[in-house]
Amino acid sequence: MTKAMIQIFQTVGRATLGVQISLLMLLMLCGMAIFGPLVSPYGETKIVGSAYAQWSSEFVLGTDAIGRDILSRLIYGARNTIGIAFIGTTLAFLIGTALGVSSVLAGGWVDQLLGRIFDMLIAIPQLIMALLVLAIVGTSVETLIGVIAVVDSTRVYRVARAATLSVAVQDFVESARVRGESMRTILFGEVLPNVTLPLFTEFGVRFSSVFLFISSLSFLGLGVQPPFADWGSMVKEYAPLLAFGKITPLIPAVTIAALTISVNVVVDWALRLHTAGFGR
């Protein structure tokens, strides 16, 4: 074990129980997403038993209306939902950060123009914008990711621009400019390393909101389309079981909440660690 790993374990050991549980939860859910096909007992869309089988050792969480194993769908669902949310958020970050940083560095009318455009886009509620686009181009995974990337990049743009602006006025950037360094060196050498933390925190916050957003869209039947599994659409699919007092529909809903709560707790913890001067 390297020194860095020991240090990480020690930091985690000192964290509160809530943080430790959240970290464990995140590891588990991400593991489910990454190693899904290896750990899942059956295939994602495979019909393996009779409809609505009870909970048993054969089907741990029972089967759905057409006899697919619910546990397997839950595991594959992690992969689809987390995957889409992750790709969408990452794209939003690439777009938002690139435009935010270059908007500050370019300054002048470019900054003004981009600022006005994003002000306008941010005034439209996200949900409405997404539904409008989905109505026009139809629902598909690609559209979903595209919509999220564009809609969410408006928020990222603001954070990236504000963070860059506060760095750009500092002396070391000024002196780099005076030294005659190229825009590229200033960007990668001076600016980006100093805006990483605000952007990282923003990533956590945005990821969990994007995740909730996709789950809601899927729940409404406008996100991930059948036969692919997804936590939001699973809730919708199993909802009729609720009338018989079964908690099956709540399981995917609870996993959604567990993921977002864990992300929020961990981001909060990371931020507190940083302000307490971790790693200095």
Next chain:
Amino acid sequence: MTHVNPVVDEPQAPVPPPRVSLAKLSRILSLRLLLGITTLLSVSIVIFAAVQFLPGDAAEILVGQYPDEQTIAVLRRELGLDQPPVLRYLYWVGAALQGDFGNSLTSGRAISDLIGTRLQNTLYLAFYAALIALPSAFVAAIFSVLKPGGLVDRITNTLSLVFLSSPQFLIAYVLVLFLAVSMPLFPSSADMRPNTEIFRFLYICFLPAVTLSAVSAGYMARMMRAVMLDVMERPFIRMAKLKGVTPNRVVLYHTLPNALGSIAAVAALVLAQLILGVVVVETVFVYPGLGQLLVDSVSKRDVTVVQAISLIFACVYILLNLTADLIAILTNPQILYPGND
């Protein structure tokens, strides 16, 4: 989440605080109003323009499977599609302002007929939810400020984190499981008929309203608490404490009056979010409102209906945000009496 005030980015040279006259205040207000109107206009342009990206136009969609050049041309003239986009936009906005949104692409019915009672239903539900969310968030925030780290504070904190991080349908279905299935106290679907009387409405819409208010109440309680704690950092509160004013009195008589303006602004901001929450809640409880119609229309790809409803939702959202800003401006002592803090 949403912006309260535009962030001032450029470092400003220290100028002596001007005395705020009514003229300056009205200039700030009219500037903000102008910005609001510009936003409304540009949003309506975006919503209108989005539809222009459709492959083909409404005429081709209406004709359906067997396109025939002549029929399409006639339809285009009838729908005004042969006009330039700018004219069409003006016509669309003008008609929308008079309550005419055109016809549905799939059913051909007038959109205003489809929307009519649904808009009313949605507003009732949102109002009901706001009536639950506002007082409970307000009371929770006051109690958590009265005793920071106390029982109420911790419960509020945990509950609001859970509500904010849970999908609305989880809250809805947990409520249904406990209050409609295990203990059949309330109906699990909101069976709204025309002319439902008020007490029946309050009864059948209890679960949807509670669901809708949960997220907003959590968010509001957090922000109201933060606003009050912010006020408590000010010098006059320290003065009051030094003078020996009891802690409860500090909160209720010194902090609260000074935080009321920001609290009202927070409330307006969160209500803007609450309006959007109806989309999921109405779907869960099969409530005949605008949100449900929006979801149905998106899955049927009935673009004209989606356009109309988007416009309505966006307008309500922007107007509530504008209200929040106006309240914030009007109640900010630093704008009214600069340099006196």
